[in-house]
Amino acid sequence: MKFYNLFRLVPMAVIFGSLMMACDNDDDTPPPINEEELITTVNLVFTNNADATDVVTASYFDEDGTGPTAPVVDAIVLKANSSYSVSVAFFNEEETPAENVTLEVRKEAKEHQIFFEVSDNLMLSHAYADDDDGGNGNPLGLENTFKTTSASTGTLRVILIHLPNKGADGVSDGNRANAGGEPDVDTTPPFPVTIRQ
Amino acid sequence: MKSIILFFLIIFVLAVSALAQEIGGSNCNLVLKGILLDEKTKNPLALAAIWIDTLNRGTITNDDGTFEIRGFCPGEFVIDIHYLGYKELQQTVMFTEDQPYTFFLEQESKVLDEITVLGVQEAKPIQPxxxxxxxxxxxxxxxxxxxxxxxxxxxxxxxxxxxxxxxxxxxLHxxxxxxxNNGIRQEGQQWGSEHAPEIDPFIATELSVIKGAESVRYGADAIGGxxxxxxxxLPEAQGLSxxxxxxxxxxxxxxxxxxxxxxxxxxxxxxxxxxxxxxxxxxxxxxxxxxxxxxxxxxxxxxxxxxxxxxxxxxxxxxxxxxxxxxxxxxxxxxxxxxxxxxxxxxxxxxxxxxxxxxxxxxxxxxxxxxxxxxxxxxxxxxxxxxxxxxxxxxxxxxxxxxxxxxxxxxxxxxxxxxxxxxxxxxxxxxxxxxxxxxxxxxxxxxxxxxxxxxxxxxxxxxxxxxxxxxxxxxxxxxxxxxxxxxxxxxxxxxxxxxxxxxxxxxxxxxxxxxxxxxxxxxxxxxxxxxxxxxxxxxxxxxxxxxxxxxxxxxxxxxxxxxxxxxxxxxxxxxxxxxxxxxxxxxxxxxxxxxxxxxxxxxxxxxxxxxxxxxxxxxxxxxxxxxxxxxxxxxxxxxxxxxxxxxxxxxxxxxxxxxxxxxxxxxxxxxxxxxxxxxxxxxxxxxxxxxxxxxxxxxxxxxxxxxxxxxxxxxxxxxxxxxxxxxxxxxxxxxxxxxxxxxxxxxxxxxxxxxxxxxxxxxxxxxxxxxxxxxxxxxxxxxxxxxxxxxxxxxxxxx
Missing domain, CATH: 2.40.170.20 (TonB-dependent receptor, beta-barrel domain)
Known part of the structure; x- marks a missing residue:
């Protein structure tokens, strides 16, 4: 009587155990990962306002987003005493063909702003040339005007801020200090820029 | 989500209605009173153990053999009485209102053997x-x-x-x-520092911590405690509370x-x-x-x-x-x-x-x-x-x-x-x-x-x-x-x-x-x-x-x-x-x-x-x-x-x-x-x-x-x-x-x-x-x- 009952419990445990293993299906290959919000590339296109054939492009490329591979950044060479129209574009090149993230930024223009930080010694000035269509005349920063003066070298840092406080002091003029929000793009190290006579 | 809220409301309503019934006078507050006497001599037996297993409650008789247990609902209980040198008594009691009961114990003829005495001794807890x-x-x-x-x-x-x-x-954490959690090893996604244990402490009437590395009983991982x-x-006797x-x-x-x-x-x-x-x-x-x-x-x-x-x-x-x-x-x-x-x-x-x-x-x-x-x-x-x-x-x-x-x-x-x-x-x-x-x-x-x-x-x-x-x-x-x-x-x-x-x-x-x-x-x-x-x-x-x-x-x-x-x-x-x-x-x-x-x-x-x-x-x-x-x-x-x-x-x-x-x-x-x-x-x-x-x-x-x-x-x-x-x-x-x-x-x-x-x-x-x-x-x-x-x-x- 005594151990007989015990031995009846053991097969029960085995049945339970095999049930647990059985709920396990064989094809467990996970679907490919599509990092939808990834931005790998920032492209800047400088078009000389005096000469439409004078076009300078530069890109900042980070193949793995937040992965360990460091970004690659192009140098920019501009002419002195010139005015350039500058457009900014963002891409996700993980996808084929590359996804144009600029469209998403434009669609959510009120929630984004691009800031341009020019190093002190570089003779380059920036002005916004677009509007976020929010009715307050606030800029977005996909279209810009840059003016060069004398020959110099320095850097240009491009920062895309998500959810900035556009009404804060100085923000609509391109001053990031009071903007808050979080960067979706921050080109660190910045673009090296040379202005030649 | 709605059904869950509904479920909660039902619990709440049940609780409130039980409460209303309580105040209305349904009586789970009866007192069981009794006296314990030796069957032959009719002398009162002091310090005997009275136990009601279904309620998980008990008491000990006073010097004059009397005892009292409070907080009873009407119903049927088995009362269990132990006294050294007497035969154990198990008696079913139909209990409807406060009334005193008399119980008699019969002396045990044989002398208690050693094993029984040892069996009383309990292992002291070793784990802190x-x-x-x-x-x-x-x-x-x-x-x-x-x-x-x-x-x-x-x-x-x-x-x-x-x-x-x-x-x-x-x-360690x-x-x-x-x-x-209720005897089951909690397996939530609690590996990250911002993943709290998914447990409602209100479930528990007892919260305790064993500080030793009690892996042997509870399983690998218990390095910290x-x-x-x-x-x-769960209640075993009739009644709502x-x-x-x-x-x-x-x-x-x-x-x-x-x-x-x-x-x-x-x-x-x-x-x-x-x-x-x-x-x-x-x-x-x-x-x-x-x-x-x-x-x-x-x-x-x-x-x-x-x-x-x-x-x-x-x-x-x-x-x-x-x-x-x-x-x-x-x-x-x-x-x-x-x-x-x-x-x-x-x-x-x-x-x-x-x-x-x-x-x-x-x-x-x-x-x-x-x-x-x-x-x-x-x-x-x-x-x-x-x-x-x-x-x-x-x-x-x-x-x-x-x-x-x-x-x-x-x-x-x-x-x-x-x-x-x-x-x-x-x-x-x-x-x-x-x-x-x-x-x-x-x-x-x-x-x-x-x-x-x-x-x-x-x-x-x-x-x-x-x-x-x-x-x-x-x-x-x-x-x-x-x-x-x-x-x-x-x-x-x-x-x-x-x-x-x-x-x-x-x-x-x-x-x-x-x-x-x-x-x-x-x-x-x-x-x-x-x-x-x-x-x-x-x-x-x-x-x-x-x-x-x-x-x-x-x-x-x-x-x-x-x-x-x-x-x-x-x-x-x-x-x-x-x-x-x-x-x-x-x-x-x-x-x-x-x-x-x-x-x-x-x-x-x-x-x-x-x-x-x-x-x-x-x-x-x-x-x-x-x-x-x-x-x-x-x-x-x-x-x-x-x-x-x-x-x-x-x-x-x-x-x-x-x-x-x-x-x-x-x-x-x-x-x-x-x-x-x-x-x-x-x-x-x-x-x-x-x-x-x-x-x-x-x-x-x-x-x-x-x-x-x-x-x-x-x-x-x-x-x-x-x-x-x-x-x-x-x-x-x-x-x-x-x-x-x-x-x-x-x-x-x-x-x-x-x-x-x-x-x-x-x-x-x-x-x-x-x-x-x-x-x-x-x-x-x-x-x-x-x-x-x-x-x-x-x-x-x-x-």
Whole structure:
């Protein structure tokens, strides 16, 4: 009587155990990962306002987003005493063909702003040339005007801020200090820029 | 969601109607009075044991042989009377109204033999176990499990803001602590520091912590200790009873409503049931100087249990559902390292909005379901065999601030299913030897929904097969109790992930090892007991420690596991060794007259200790990010827990507690990060019997002192110069702080029922402070002053 009952419990445990293993299906290959919000590339296109054939492009490329591979950044060479129209574009090149993230930024223009930080010694000035269509005349920063003066070298840092406080002091003029929000793009190290006579 | 709310409402209505019925005069307050006499001599028998098994209650007869048991519902009971030298009497009593009964006992002819005498002697507990007292439970009602347990010495808390907390035992937490929720090993996604245990503390009538490395009984992983969350046994007698709890908290506008109702079947004796539910709603917490925006919380939990028990067998079925939605401090959502540095330098949150109950992104939505089915049976001459199945299903969704309308989609969606099966034989005494033999099996599967999230998952999909077998035996000698145990465990981990090139990679690892424990307790005198336990425990590396990958957006940092950080080397799971611990803990308990002292000293050496520390910053297209990586080293923990109680007068009572832990990286002779600072609590309580309508009144004040953690890695002097190999922290260690608390408690009789009332002021002087063990110390202060009101109403109860 005594151990007989015990031995009846053991097969029960085995049945339970095999049930647990059985709920396990064989094809467990996970679907490919599509990092939808990834931005790998920032492209800047400088078009000389005096000469439409004078076009300078530069890109900042980070193949793995937040992965360990460091970004690659192009140098920019501009002419002195010139005015350039500058457009900014963002891409996700993980996808084929590359996804144009600029469209998403434009669609959510009120929630984004691009800031341009020019190093002190570089003779380059920036002005916004677009509007976020929010009715307050606030800029977005996909279209810009840059003016060069004398020959110099320095850097240009491009920062895309998500959810900035556009009404804060100085923000609509391109001053990031009071903007808050979080960067979706921050080109660190910045673009090296040379202005030649 | 609606059906759940409906369910909760039903519980509530049932509770209220039961209450109304109670006040209406249904009488579960009958008094059973009786007298016990010798059958022949008719002399009264004093000090005989009276026991009513179905109610789990009893008493002892007075000098004149009389006795009284209060709080009866009408019904049929079996009364069990024991008296040395007399035959045991079991008599069924139909009980309808207060009336005295007379019972007669017959003298036993044969002399008691030796074995019976020895059988009375019980093994003294060997494992140091500390339990929250009833008043501590009352004072912590409405708080999370982690906060509740902090009242125990040696137990502190690891927090991620005001809403997420998890227990830390002797400096160890997360994967190194087992939480047994109603006897089932809690398997939530509790590996991360911001993953709190998915447990409603209102389920429990007993919360306790075992501080030894109790791996042998409870399973590998329990290197730090074990948390036991125990509900009360189900009622077995007829009648309805319940409890209603209401808690209001001023700091974050929290309202907590919790209730249970239980009853026993009239038709089938031994059949009982219980329904329980809790609802919590909180808004943004308030630090001393500012609002902690987006730290609201919403929680809805319920459970249902039924069971049948008699003398030889029993069966139980338990289901619980836990769900929470909680906001993560908006200011902790830093975009990159630059935001992070600003936050550290300004010592102010980056966002502050007026108080609100809204929970916005970043936030977490978690649900956890548990189904437990168990049967046990007493086999004559063998012992008690029990079989327990536990099924758990955990769903975790984390929402982020995202671009392109993706904020409504979770950025992390994981589903974790776990099945456990335990078979235990508690054998009958073999001579002086008592003990148990057990078998445990577990299957676990984690799955990410990357199509829904559109992100790289933080940990990959995996399957975990584990099993163990153990034996633990103890001997109770005169003043000495001895215990020894042995356990063997195996674990197979199968992982499949997509690497950065989106190629499928499979990993598999096998681990097996032995755990042992030896312990002794010796009673030097009636006042003085010494317990000592030496145990070895082990733990395979956990999934997150191997495979964490990517950015924790909610706290703006990159975390990487052992395999991922060494990805180019193509390492496998078995390239990393298991953690192996040796823990020695000694507890001394001294009790005499007004003084009682409990002191524990412990030493825990952990080989291949796996921990997360800041290692670097990483440049990405979004700027720099702080990087935290897992590392393996040899760690040494030692410390002291002290609790002293002293009755200064009959109405003034002092209690002092100290929890001290020291930890070092033995391999690198370096400090370990995130080790709790020394914590001291003094409590002075004044109690008196009656004042107007109030009874059992206590008024107390508490002083909590938390030292600065001096044994911590230094902070960076220059944010962009990261030391190689050496431990560091991004922000300086917060200063020591002192908090003063005040609380008052009383009971009020309403008719035949009572209400417990508690009023507390926490952080009375609104001190601005940051705790070293709070992950949000980089972003904001801990909460400020807080007024708390607690009401507890028991109805119809025997509890």
């Amino acid at each position: 176990k500390v339990t929250l007292s009833a008043s501590e439970m009352m004072r912590s009602s409405g708080t999370s499990l982690g906060e509740s347990l902090q009242a125990l010495t040696g137990v502190t808390m690891l927090q991620t803001g005001p809403t997420i907390s998890k227990p830390v035992i002797h400096g 997360s994967n190194r602590i087992l939480i047994l 074990v948390v036991l969350v125990e509900p009360a046994p 319940g409890e209603l709890n209401l808690v209001g908290i001023s700091n974050n506008g929290m309202v907590v409503l919790s209730s249970w109702i239980e009853g026993g079947s009239a038709r089938l004796k031994g059949l009982g049931w219980r329904l329980q539910g809790t609802l919590k709603k909180a808004g943004d917490a308030q630090a001393a100087d500012y609002r902690l925006t987006n730290t609201g919380l919403e929680e809805l939990n319920f459970s249902a249990a039924t069971g049948f028990h008699n003398a030889t067998w029993g069966a139980d079925l338990f289901y619980s559902y836990f769900s929470t939605e909680l906001g993560i401090l908006r200011s902790a959502h830093v975009g990159n390292y630059e935001n992070f540095i600003t936050s550290i330098q300004t010592q102010k949150p980056r966002y502050e909005d007026p108080f609100s109950y809204d929970i916005n992104n970043p936030k977490q939505k978690i649900s956890h379901q548990l189904l437990k089915a168990s049967i046990h049976r007493q086999f004559f001459d063998v012992g008690k065999i029990s079989l327990t199945y536990g099924g758990q299903f955990n769903n975790r969704q984390e929402f982020d601030i995202r671009r392109g309308g993706r904020s409504d989609r979770p950025a992390l969606l994981m589903e974790l299913g776990t099945s456990t099966l335990d078979a235990v034989l508690e054998h009958d005494a073999i001579g002086k030897l008592n003990g148990e033999i057990g078998l445990q099996g577990m299957f676990q599967k984690n799955e990410n929904d990357v199509v829904e999230t559109g992100t790289r998952p933080l940990v990959p999909n995996y399957k975990n097969y584990s099993g163990g077998i153990y034996i633990i035996e103890n001997i109770a000698l005169d003043r000495l109790s001895l215990e020894a145990g042995l356990r063997y465990d195996f674990r197979t981990l199968q992982v499949v992930r997509r690497d950065r090139e989106n190629e499928v990679k499979r990993y598999s690892g096998n681990f097996n090892n032995v755990s042992t424990t030896v312990g002794a307790s010796y009673q030097f005198s009636d006042h003085f007991i010494l317990q000592t336990t030496l145990a070895t425990a082990w733990r395979p590396p956990n999934i997150n420690e191997l495979f964490s990958e990517g950015v924790h957006h909610a706290i703006g940092r990159i975390e990487e596991g052992l395999i991922i950080k060494a990805e180019p080397n193509q390492l496998g799971i078995n390239d990393f060794d298991t953690e192996q611990a040796l823990k020695w803990i000694n507890t001394l308990t001294y009790e005499t007259g007004p003084l009682s002292v409990e002191a524990s000293v412990y030493y825990n050496y952990i080989r291949n200790f796996i921990y997360l520390r800041p290692t670097n910053t990483r440049l990405t297209i979004r700027g720099f990010f702080p990087v935290f990586q897992y590392e393996q080293t040899a760690a040494e923990f030692h410390g002291l827990d002290l609790r002293a109680k002293y009755n200064l007068t009959s109405s003034i009572f002092y209690e002092g507690k100290a929890s001290i832990v020291r930890a070092n990286d033995k391999k690198k002779s370096d400090e370990l990060i995130f080790i709790p600072a020394d914590r001291f609590t003094h409590r002075l309580e004044y109690g008196f019997k009656k004042a107007g309508a109030f009874e059992d009144i206590t008024i107390s004040t508490t002083l909590t002192t938390v030292s600065k953690q001096r044994n911590a890695p230094p902070s960076l002097e220059d944010f962009y110069t990261i030391p190689e190999g050496r431990s560091f922290d991004f922000a300086p260690v917060p200063d020591a702080y002192q908090l003063v608390g005040f609380d008052a408690g009383a009971t009020v009789a309403i008719g035949k029922q009572t209400i417990n009332i508690g009023f507390e002021i926490a952080n009375l002087f609104n001190v601005a402070y940051r705790d070293y063990m709070n992950n949000f110390r980089y972003y904001a202060d801990d909460p400020g002053r807080n007024f708390i009101l607690r009401l507890k109403y028991n109805f119809g109860g025997t509890r």
